[in-house]
Amino acid sequence: MTSAHAESVNGSLPHEPEKATLEGRNKVLGFWLFLGGESVLFGTLFATFLALRNQTNDGPTAHELFSLPTTAAATLILLVSSLTSVFAVQAMHRHKAAALRLWLIITVILGLGFLGLEVYEFHEYVTAEKFGMTTSAFSSAFYTLVGFHGAHVAFGVCWIGILIGQLYKKGLTVVTAPKVYVSAMYWHFIDVVWVFIFSVVYLLGKVG
Amino acid sequence: MAHAHSVKRHTGLMDWLTTVDHKKIAILYLLAGGLFFGFGGVEALLIRLQLIKPMNDLVSAQTFNELITMHGTTMIFLGVMPVIFALMNAVIPLQIGARDVAFPFVNALGFWTFLFGGILLNLSWIMGGAPDAGWTAYTPLSTSTYSTTHGVDFYTVGLQIAGLGTLIGGINFLATIITMRAPGMSFMRMPMFTWTSFITSAMILFAFPAITVGLVLLSFDRILGANFFEVSNGGNPVLWQHIFWIFGHPEVYILILPAFGVISEVIPTFARKRLFGYSSMVFATILIAFLGFMVWAHHMFTTGLGPIANALFSIATMLIAVPTGIKIFNWLFTMWGGQIRFTSANLFAIGFVPTFVMGGVTGVMLASAPADYQFHDTYFVVAHFHYVIVGGLVFGLFAGLHYWWPKMFGRVLNETIGKWTFWFFAIGFHLTFFVQHFLGLMGMQRRIFTYLPNQDFDTLNLVSTVGAFLMAVGVLLFLFNCFMTAAKPKGVANDPWEDGRTLEWAIPSPPPEYNFKQIPLVRGLDAYWKEKMAGNKEMTPAEPLGSIHMPSPTILPFVMSVGIFIAGLGLMFSSEKFNNSFMSMIFNNWIVVIIGLVITFGSMLLRSLFDDHGWHIEPEELEEEGVKA
Numbered sequence: 039m040t041s042a043h044a045e046s047v048n049g050s051l052p053h054e055p056e057k058a059t060l061e062g063r064n065k066v067l068g069f070w071l072f073l074g075g076e077s078v079l080f081g082t083l084f085a086t087f088l089a090l091r092n093q094t095n096d097g098p099t100a101h102e103l104f105s106l107p108t109t110a111a112a113t114l115i116l117l118v119s120s121l122t123s124v125f126a127v128q129a130m131h132r133h134k135a136a137a138l139r140l141w142l143i144i145t146v147i148l149g150l151g152f153l154g155l156e157v158y159e160f161h162e163y164v165t166a167e168k169f170g171m172t173t174s175a176f177s178s179a180f181y182t183l184v185g186f187h188g189a190h191v192a193f194g195v196c197w198i199g200i201l202i203g204q205l206y207k208k209g210l211t212v213v214t215a216p217k218v219y220v221s222a223m224y225w226h227f228i229d230v231v232w233v234f235i236f237s238v239v240y241l242l243g244k245v246g
Numbered sequence: 247m248a249h250a251h252s253v254k255r256h257t258g259l260m261d262w263l264t265t266v267d268h269k270k271i272a273i274l275y276l277l278a279g280g281l282f283f284g285f286g287g288v289e290a291l292l293i294r295l296q297l298i299k300p301m302n303d304l305v306s307a308q309t310f311n312e313l314i315t316m317h318g319t320t321m322i323f324l325g326v327m328p329v330i331f332a333l334m335n336a337v338i339p340l341q342i343g344a345r346d347v348a349f350p351f352v353n354a355l356g357f358w359t360f361l362f363g364g365i366l367l368n369l370s371w372i373m374g375g376a377p378d379a380g381w382t383a384y385t386p387l388s389t390s391t392y393s394t395t396h397g398v399d400f401y402t403v404g405l406q407i408a409g410l411g412t413l414i415g416g417i418n419f420l421a422t423i424i425t426m427r428a429p430g431m432s433f434m435r436m437p438m439f440t441w442t443s444f445i446t447s448a449m450i451l452f453a454f455p456a457i458t459v460g461l462v463l464l465s466f467d468r469i470l471g472a473n474f475f476e477v478s479n480g481g482n483p484v485l486w487q488h489i490f491w492i493f494g495h496p497e498v499y500i501l502i503l504p505a506f507g508v509i510s511e512v513i514p515t516f517a518r519k520r521l522f523g524y525s526s527m528v529f530a531t532i533l534i535a536f537l538g539f540m541v542w543a544h545h546m547f548t549t550g551l552g553p554i555a556n557a558l559f560s561i562a563t564m565l566i567a568v569p570t571g572i573k574i575f576n577w578l579f580t581m582w583g584g585q586i587r588f589t590s591a592n593l594f595a596i597g598f599v600p601t602f603v604m605g606g607v608t609g610v611m612l613a614s615a616p617a618d619y620q621f622h623d624t625y626f627v628v629a630h631f632h633y634v635i636v637g638g639l640v641f642g643l644f645a646g647l648h649y650w651w652p653k654m655f656g657r658v659l660n661e662t663i664g665k666w667t668f669w670f671f672a673i674g675f676h677l678t679f680f681v682q683h684f685l686g687l688m689g690m691q692r693r694i695f696t697y698l699p700n701q702d703f704d705t706l707n708l709v710s711t712v713g714a715f716l717m718a719v720g721v722l723l724f725l726f727n728c729f730m731t732a733a734k735p736k737g738v739a740n741d742p743w744e745d746g747r748t749l750e751w752a753i754p755s756p757p758p759e760y761n762f763k764q765i766p767l768v769r770g771l772d773a774y775w776k777e778k779m780a781g782n783k784e785m786t787p788a789e790p791l792g793s794i795h796m797p798s799p800t801i802l803p804f805v806m807s808v809g810i811f812i813a814g815l816g817l818m819f820s821s822e823k824f825n826n827s828f829m830s831m832i833f834n835n836w837i838v839v840i841i842g843l844v845i846t847f848g849s850m851l852l853r854s855l856f857d858d859h860g861w862h863i864e865p866e867e868l869e870e871e872g873v874k875a
């Protein structure tokens with residue numbers, strides 16, 4: 039096995055530093071597998087939501103609740119953050135540590151913006167619309183599915199935030215590169231999940 | 247070249263708490279799994295004692311419900327799963343010619359989360375009552391309306407934590423088998439046990455997240471007042487059945503496939519023949535796994551899904567008999583014309599074949615939806631699944647343990663006691679469960695805590711209970727054998743069975759912590775046997791002697807699991823009314839949950855911030871050890 043930190047000196051960093059060591063390659067593969075499991079997790083949550091989405095128990099319905107402009111703004115923010123995380127990985131492949139950090143910071147800020155909108159949305163539902171976890175089977179399924187996604191975004195924001203700190207302290211090395219790469223994979227995954235939430239929960243609720 | 251990092255080597259208890267060595271983790275899994283297997287066994291004996299005669303009052307109806315729930319849950323999630331993981335950990339890296347698994351840290355984490363989940367679940371006995379809604383925890387029986395103690399909370403939270411451990415263990419083995427194989431070991435040269443473990447791990451990956459969600463939904467209903475299964479507020483109890491069985495049916499194949507793998511190793515070794523139909527064995531395994539995901543609704547024939555769904559799931563279920571039959575015939579043809587040695591391991595393997603066939607035949611009977619209306623919820627079903635899980639899986643595990651014991655511990659189990667173990671266990675098993683087929687056909691329902699006399703149930707139940715105690719004698723003999731063997735000095739040959747075919751038999755027993763001094767070059771299926779036939783005493787190395795990189799031991803997996811355990815307890819009692827104001831304050835304000843999560847996420851943060859550079863074993867040390875050995 040190659041010793042990881044010995045190759046961290048700038049200049050000798052390979053083109054794809056995330057795949058330079060066996061540990062790095064294992065991490066990427068293991069993370070793909072983990073995302074396979076995550077797909078089943080969200081698949082089950084989606085199935086639950088689809089089964090219960092019309093069970094409103096005389097509470098607010100999807101059509102009454104959702105506002106597409108707010109959700110569209112959240113979608114736009116999250117999609118752009120996925121793009122910026124692509125730029126971050128491209129900067130990493132060009133060994134531009136400063137650009138990498140900058141794109142990651144922008145990704146985190148966009149992620150926080152998305153979370154802010156979601157917290158605002160949930161707050162409105164609970165206070166103004168009297169739509170809480172216990173209102174109906176629809177509300178339980180809605181908060182669980184969208185909340186699971188929101189928790190994933192929050193975890194991702196903290197994770198990438200910590201990685202930015204590590205990049206400042208340790209620089210771009212064959213140890214930090216796989217971490218950045220798998221966090222970007224994670225970020226894309228929760229972005230894809232959001233696309234499905236936007237379609238299945240919001241669009242279908244509004245027009246379906 | 248690497249800096250020489252000095253690494254703190256722990257001894258005694260700390261060594262076990264901090265180990266990331268797959269061979270030690272295997273022993274931990276075996277100890278913990280054995281302990282829970284013992285709990286589940288005692289529960290089984292109490293069930294059988296209660297049913298020994300009509301109108302018995304040894305235990306109350308409530309206790310009986312708790313016993314059957316905990317027996318099923320404990321045996322499946324905490325008894326046999328960890329013993330399977332013990333064998334996988336002990337054997338797979340050796341069989342593929344690797345020095346360790348892909349993620350040693352994650353491997354340790356998987357064990358500790360499993361253990362703390364199991365402890366949490368079993369704490370229910372002393373903390374206000376065990377779960378009582380059956381191992382399937384069907385709603386609405388398991389909702390807070392009908393199950394008012396914390397029992398089902400222990401079930402949901404305990405299984406959630408234990409399931410997390412299983413899931414990450416599965417990911418670890420998938421990655422290990424994909425990336426860590428020795429040069430020359432293509433997929434179609436992998437030993438059968440590695441293959442079945444690989445497929446099992448893939449099934450774990452795609453099945454366990456479903457139960458994760460199911461348990462979350464049930465916890466939310468019970469703890470946060472959500473309405474997933476509350477019919478009066480729009481919920482749907484059948485949803486639980488779907489989610490549970492979308493996980494639950496693959497789970498039974500997750501359990502049985504590794505046993506198929508063990509049998510496919512033991513039978514060729516002791517028949518001194520290569521496995522008949524290796525490639526058909528591989529494809530049968532894949533096909534079983536695929537079909538295993540397609541048949542969950544056969545547990546729900548009587549739920550009322552309608553004739554079309556029942557017919558489709560019925561046919562899909564019957565299809566599984568085809569690949570399983572392929573396997574049975576392959577084992578028979580492997581033995582055909584071989585020079586069979588009836589060691590204890592092989593007795594269990596040979597005993598497995600007819601026993602499992604009987605379980606398979608009743609499986610096809612149950613797959614017929616109209617007939618299932620008669621069989622459903624009777625002892626016929628109980629007999630069926632004990633034939634496949636005990637007669638199949640547990641026989642397989644005993645075969646595997648007797649077979650790999652010298653590799654794991656450096657001592658061969660006593661063969662005479664091993665044979666007594668087999669005969670007591672096998673005869674006891676058939677006495678216990680064969681008669682249950684007829685009890686079921688005569689109309690005895692499962693899960694009833696007692697029955698009236700003069701329904702022709704009396705004698706058969708007595709026979710069944712006697713059989714259960716014979717099985718217990720078999721298990722005690724095995725335990726006695728383990729302790730007796732442990733007292734003997736170490737020192738068996740690399741290949742104590744003399745006919746070992748796969749790579750694990752090419753290295754010392756037990757292997758050094760780096761497994762292979764030099765990674766071996768694999769030149770065919772049954773790599774070690776091939777070298778032996780070519781007249782070579784050991785494997786040809788694929789690399790020069792060099793410095794070996796090892797991961798550092800760490801306490802973090804243990805601490806992370808303690809954190810999850812604390813958070814789980816906090817969640818369960820978050821809305822409990824305590825008499826003590828301090829307890830109310832810390833539980834009702836979620837402080838306990840927060841403390842637990844801070845411990846877990848804090849440990850994750852530490853793991854991320856401080857790189858593990860590992861340490862190296864230098865060639866000189868390897869040479870010294872070689873001289874000593």
